[in-house]
Amino acid sequence: MALDFSVLLRFQDALLKGLLTTLELTLICIVLGCAIGFFVGLARTSDNRILRGVSGFYVEFFRGTPVLIQLFWIFFCLPLLLGTELSNFTSAVIALTLYMGAITSETFRASLRSIGREQYDACVALGLPRWTQTTSVVLPQAVLRAIPTLLSNCISLFKESALVSAVGMADLMFVGSNISNNTARPVEVLTVVALIYFVIAFPLTRAVTFIEQRILTKLAV
């Protein structure tokens, strides 16, 4: 059987629409997930035992279970719990945001812990109040240090988001499988879909390496 990529030309618009859905979903979940991750990361390093316990449970739960199953839970169980219907898109946003929040909180936590004792000593020796120490010294450094890993988290989420096709959301992956079913050309179709993911993800992974180097040089004391 010869490969024939020309069949795909007919589905340009559908593929583009799927890609836009994927991008929209990913971007929303990145923004919301990073915001949750930031505060959960802080909560996990806080002095309050309850805050630490609850946030720790959340993170371990979402890190320790398959994303696909998390998606099914949110899609099928959350509406039952809330007693209202949720659109596919809303469910997907909730599920991936919670997952992203758990992953990025670990990134923030690690970068918070990477700030050495000397920085805290210097703050005390300068008489900086606790609030200034946190907002002017600790957090800016932690966020800077977190950026490369956060970007990697984002790229992973972009690819992981393909899982939402399994619950019927019309993202790039979903459109791709539909086309492949209709044309009986799975190899060509899925190769092109993979290429589309790659074309977006690859420059970003290169950018991560570059940005990481710059940040490491800057923060090397």
Add this chain to the structure above:
Amino acid sequence: MIDRATDPLVSVSGLQKAYGALQVLQGIDLTMKPGERLVVIGPSGGGKSTLLRVMMGLENINGGSITFAGKPYIHAGAKPAKTAIDFQVRRSIGMVFQHYTLFPHLNVLQNLILAPCKVRGEKKSAATERANALLTRFGLGQKATAFPSQLSGGQKQRVAIARALMLDPKLMLFDEVTSALDPELVGEVEQVILQLARQDMPMMIVTHDMWFAKNIASRVLFCAGGVIVEDGPPEQVLGAPKEERTKDFIDRVFHIRQ
């Protein structure tokens, strides 16, 4: 308020400090008069850094107390976590560490003005003006907008000293500030400290550099095993020590250096 030069600036009594089961400071008594420059020497692990860290209010203590300029400063509590430290008094003390402690995400100028603006509510323009004057004085006039990662070790330590001076400290603590430097950069940092000495800045200095010790000290403490073994003028402690342990140490250190 200190109105007579003979009133002590610092008075340490019965200071004890342990890390877990390890007794690091075992009853230190010490008074320091205004204008004095104490150099602390002694073997590694003898508690020199710990003494300075306690003086800076960075550590809890197990016993004893410290007064500063006549005011109670640090007082041991029922347990180490209950150590009472007067933060207002602590602000009149500045410290520079062995390892670079500049804030890497801020440039030199921002490092200098952060504390004056945030702690004392000084205007940014006024703080910037003072900072630039200090930087120029320390030969760093061109470096105001450089980031710490763009500076040499010697420049970083001079910036760290300038940063501490921005708060007009009444006492400066230096803990082996040249130990991490390449040999050719040691001089420029020591010159800055000597410059402060000429202006009668009270200071406590931990150093392994005997030339520097001799040149800057008005008094030398030999500290080993968590106690002050010998305390006297530099000619005595460095030149003709009375205690056997001091003599051994000085012989060894000078021997290594020559």
